Amino acid sequence: MKVLVAVKRVVDAYVKVRVKSDHSGVELANAKMAINPFCEIAVEEAIRLKEQGKAEEVIAVSIGTSASQEQIRTALALGADRGILVETDQEAQPLSVARILKAIVEKEGIDLVILGKQSIDTDNNQVGQMLGALTNMPQGTFACKAEPGDGTITVTREIDGGEQTVALKLPAIVTTDLRLNEPRYASLPNIMKAKKKPIDTVTPDALGVSMESRIRTLSVEPPPQRSAGIKVGSVDELIDKLKNEAKVI
Amino acid sequence: MNAISEQQSSHIIARLQERLGEDSVKTDADALTEYGKDWTTAYRPDPLAVVLPRNIEQVVNLVQLANKLNFPLVPSGGRTGLSGGAVASNREVVVAFDRMNRILEFDAVDRQVVCEPGVITEQLQQFAEQQGLFYPVDFASAGSSQIGGNVATNAGGIKVIRYGMTRQWVMGLKVVTGSGELLELNRGLVKNATGYDFRHLFIGSEGTLGLVVEVTLALTAVPRDPTVLLLAVNDMQSCMEVLKTFQGRLQLSAFEFFSEPALQHVVSHKGLQRPFETQSPFYALIEFENDSESRLDEAMELFEVCLEAGWVLDGTVSQSVGQAETLWRLREDISETISRFSPYKNDISVRVSKVPEFLSRVDELVSARYPDFEIIWFGHIGDGNVHLNILKPEDLDLKTFQEQCGKVSREVFQLVKNYAGSVSAEHGVGLLKKAFLEASRDPLEIAYMKAVKKVFDPNGILNPGKVFDIQ
Ligand SMILES: Cc1cc2nc3c(=O)[nH]c(=O)nc-3n(C[C@H](O)[C@H](O)[C@H](O)COP(=O)(O)OP(=O)(O)OC[C@H]3O[C@@H](n4cnc5c(N)ncnc54)[C@H](O)[C@@H]3O)c2cc1C
Numbered sequence: 001m002k003v004l005v006a007v008k009r010v011v012d013a014y015v016k017v018r019v020k021s022d023h024s025g026v027e028l029a030n031a032k033m034a035i036n037p038f039c040e041i042a043v044e045e046a047i048r049l050k051e052q053g054k055a056e057e058v059i060a061v062s063i064g065t066s067a068s069q070e071q072i073r074t075a076l077a078l079g080a081d082r083g084i085l086v087e088t089d090q091e092a093q094p095l096s097v098a099r100i101l102k103a104i105v106e107k108e109g110i111d112l113v114i115l116g117k118q119s120i121d122t123d124n125n126q127v128g129q130m131l132g133a134l135t136n137m138p139q140g141t142f143a144c145k146a147e148p149g150d151g152t153i154t155v156t157r158e159i160d161g162g163e164q165t166v167a168l169k170l171p172a173i174v175t176t177d178l179r180l181n182e183p184r185y186a187s188l189p190n191i192m193k194a195k196k197k198p199i200d201t202v203t204p205d206a207l208g209v210s211m212e213s214r215i216r217t218l219s220v221e222p223p224p225q226r227s228a229g230i231k232v233g234s235v236d237e238l239i240d241k242l243k244n245e246a247k248v249i
Numbered sequence: 250m251n252a253i254s255e256q257q258s259s260h261i262i263a264r265l266q267e268r269l270g271e272d273s274v275k276t277d278a279d280a281l282t283e284y285g286k287d288w289t290t291a292y293r294p295d296p297l298a299v300v301l302p303r304n305i306e307q308v309v310n311l312v313q314l315a316n317k318l319n320f321p322l323v324p325s326g327g328r329t330g331l332s333g334g335a336v337a338s339n340r341e342v343v344v345a346f347d348r349m350n351r352i353l354e355f356d357a358v359d360r361q362v363v364c365e366p367g368v369i370t371e372q373l374q375q376f377a378e379q380q381g382l383f384y385p386v387d388f389a390s391a392g393s394s395q396i397g398g399n400v401a402t403n404a405g406g407i408k409v410i411r412y413g414m415t416r417q418w419v420m421g422l423k424v425v426t427g428s429g430e431l432l433e434l435n436r437g438l439v440k441n442a443t444g445y446d447f448r449h450l451f452i453g454s455e456g457t458l459g460l461v462v463e464v465t466l467a468l469t470a471v472p473r474d475p476t477v478l479l480l481a482v483n484d485m486q487s488c489m490e491v492l493k494t495f496q497g498r499l500q501l502s503a504f505e506f507f508s509e510p511a512l513q514h515v516v517s518h519k520g521l522q523r524p525f526e527t528q529s530p531f532y533a534l535i536e537f538e539n540d541s542e543s544r545l546d547e548a549m550e551l552f553e554v555c556l557e558a559g560w561v562l563d564g565t566v567s568q569s570v571g572q573a574e575t576l577w578r579l580r581e582d583i584s585e586t587i588s589r590f591s592p593y594k595n596d597i598s599v600r601v602s603k604v605p606e607f608l609s610r611v612d613e614l615v616s617a618r619y620p621d622f623e624i625i626w627f628g629h630i631g632d633g634n635v636h637l638n639i640l641k642p643e644d645l646d647l648k649t650f651q652e653q654c655g656k657v658s659r660e661v662f663q664l665v666k667n668y669a670g671s672v673s674a675e676h677g678v679g680l681l682k683k684a685f686l687e688a689s690r691d692p693l694e695i696a697y698m699k700a701v702k703k704v705f706d707p708n709g710i711l712n713p714g715k716v717f718d719i720q
Contacts, residue, residue: 014570032474034569074568185565185572187525188478188552 038116047079098130296337324456326398332679366397385412403453405675421465427706487560504631527563598674
């Protein structure tokens with residue numbers, strides 16, 4: 001089985017981002033960047049399949065500027081075999097990303113695509129689903145468990161208030177949710193070895209995909225500021241305030 | 250100071266209430282137990298009352314009253330102290346600074362902040378962050394300890410190798426001396442060559458000379474992308490070689506170590522992931538600022554050097570802020586994790602160059618004397634400071650356990666003395682290390698300490714019986 005995982009370079013989840021003064025987006029200059037946490041879970045799942053002997057090859061792809069090589073290197077250090085950088089300076093919107101992934105799936109003859117359910121920067125939750133529509137591959141989204149069988153993969157999905165288990169015929173798409181696994185740390189010896197693993201660079205053009213933008217961001221707003229807390233003098237006062245001011249009890 | 254009779258007690262409480270207001274004086278059993286102890290477990294809390302002043306004037310008033318009626322005061326901060334400095338077990342009056350917890354002033358040009366002593370360390374760290382600055386003194390108890398307590402113990406922590414101890418950040422102090430006078434020290438000046446700098450006497454004096462009532466602290470620039478390496482290290486000697494190798498080329502902001510049993514406790518108790526499968530006797534946690542592209546490459550090269558030399562067996566590096574934080578937890582959660590085993594703690598230091606030899610001697614001694622006890626090593630090894638923790642076996646009662654440990658401590662401290670080290674690197678002397686002060690300070694020095702105590706606290710009102718006894 002040949003597995004493709006996508007890794008997106010996003011602002012580190014722990015960085016407190018600030019909205020730019022012109023509201024066109026968030027300030028990313030000098031911000032710490034990292035692999036999107038859901039993509040990290042996808043990489044972990046893929047290398048576990050490889051360790052179990054269920055996958056022969058794991059390919060990590062990232063779409064973005066040359067800086068995204070850093071995230072591919074991390075995926076390689078974690079255990080992916082080779083990388084593909086689809087280099088572009090343009091914003092990678094979901095439909096273009098899905099089309100690029102489709103082109104790679106076809107070119108490489110991929111059996112299983114593992115993607116994060118969403119990236120924490122734009123929170124779209126669209127690529128896996130769009131890729132399913134474009135390729136006609138079945139999809140198991142929001143996976144908290146994935147077990148490959150003979151020509152199939154059984155995926156347990158997180159759904160509102162419970163779980164749903166579906167069986168997909170390969171080739172298939174799985175998108176990861178938080179509980180799927182706990183990603184490992186990249187070991188230093190593996191980071192060193194990963195330097196020798198190949199990364200191919202291609203352009204969207206070469207894959208026949210246009211990066212044409214279909215969505216325009218009109219404005220980004222920070223969440224409303226929380227008002228300061230207060231101290232109450234007694235339990236009675238607390239209950240009174242909860243009842244009559246906050247009206248929560 | 251003689252024990253206080255029942256009659257005197259009620260008289261003192263009445264006067265306290267009169268002077269400070271009834272709501273500032275607590276005498277209920279819960280408050281007495283809570284405020285009468287710190288993190289140590291060996292002493293039974295038994296204060297007379299707890300007083301919670303709201304301002305400097307009330308503190309002055311309180312100390313003057315204590316002098317007049319001759320009752321002892323025990324200053325109390327966040328009570329995270331590890332040497333019994335804030336313990337009140339002799340009918341003392343506890344002075345707690347919980348209500349003096351405001352940040353008073355900040356100046357962006359001076360990069361200084363003025364705060365009351367009851368400000369929680371973490372609160373100050375967050376305040377600094379909001380100003381785009383950084384308060385670098387940090388340790389696992391920062392969420393509870395107070396700035397006043399940090400000053401009184403000259404707290405160190407996990408960033409000392411780069412930023413020094415609390416002392417380095419104190420630009421000004423207001424203290425109320427044991428005789429009830431308010432002293433204003435240094436007033437935020439960077440340079441001030443006008444005689445004795447008493448500020449430094451009060452820093453680390455564990456509440457025996459004066460009550461810290463206001464602190465002016467310096468802040469600094471926020472470090473860029475602090476990145477954490479965790480390395481599996483072969484032995485202590487190798488650990489120091491690794492330190493030397495990294496320090497030669499990188500500006501480190503932390504160099505910590507812990508032993509495999511320490512790691513195992515944290516991993517199982519906190520449900521954390523092992524950093525890698527390789528097991529080794531020790532682990533080194535190194536933090537550096539990843540402030541330019543080549544930094545990480547440099548760190549990788551240094552790792553390769555250490556790997557080839559056979560000092561390290563494996564390692565990992567944080568790929569995100571989240572990973573840096575979870576790697577830190579492997580070190581920072583040790584104290585809390587082992588606290589359920591009522592550990593007997595030693596916080597000892599020697600010069601960095603002496604660490605491997607010293608540690609192997611201590612290790613030999615301790616394993617020979619306590620073959621059945623579990624020993625946990627961790628600490629700020631980059632500063633020559635190690636925490637030796639002996640865990641209490643479940644079936645042994647606390648008193649016997651502590652007595653047994655106490656006996657061997659004498660021998661450990663003899664070693665400390667031979668290596669010209671310190672019996673308390675950063676936790677203070679308090680009650681716990683009082684009997685061993687002479688292993689680190691010679692009698693002449695101790696005599697001068699007592700003389701200084703007499704100057705600022707002539708009636709022996711402040712924290713009597715802590716650090717040393719005055720007959
Ligand atoms: C999990 C854990 C980890 C720790 N790690 C470290 C570490 O890495 N480095 C380190 O240095 N310490 C460490 N400590 C010890 C402790 O947190 C520090 O000593 C801290 O500075 C104590 O502050 P506090 O406010 O809790 O003081 P307390 O324990 O309340 O008091 C400490 C001493 O200061 C005196 N005091 C308190 N407030 C005042 C005041 N306003 N004026 C005058 N005297 C006062 C008390 O009388 C007492 O003698 C750790 C403790 C724990 C529990």
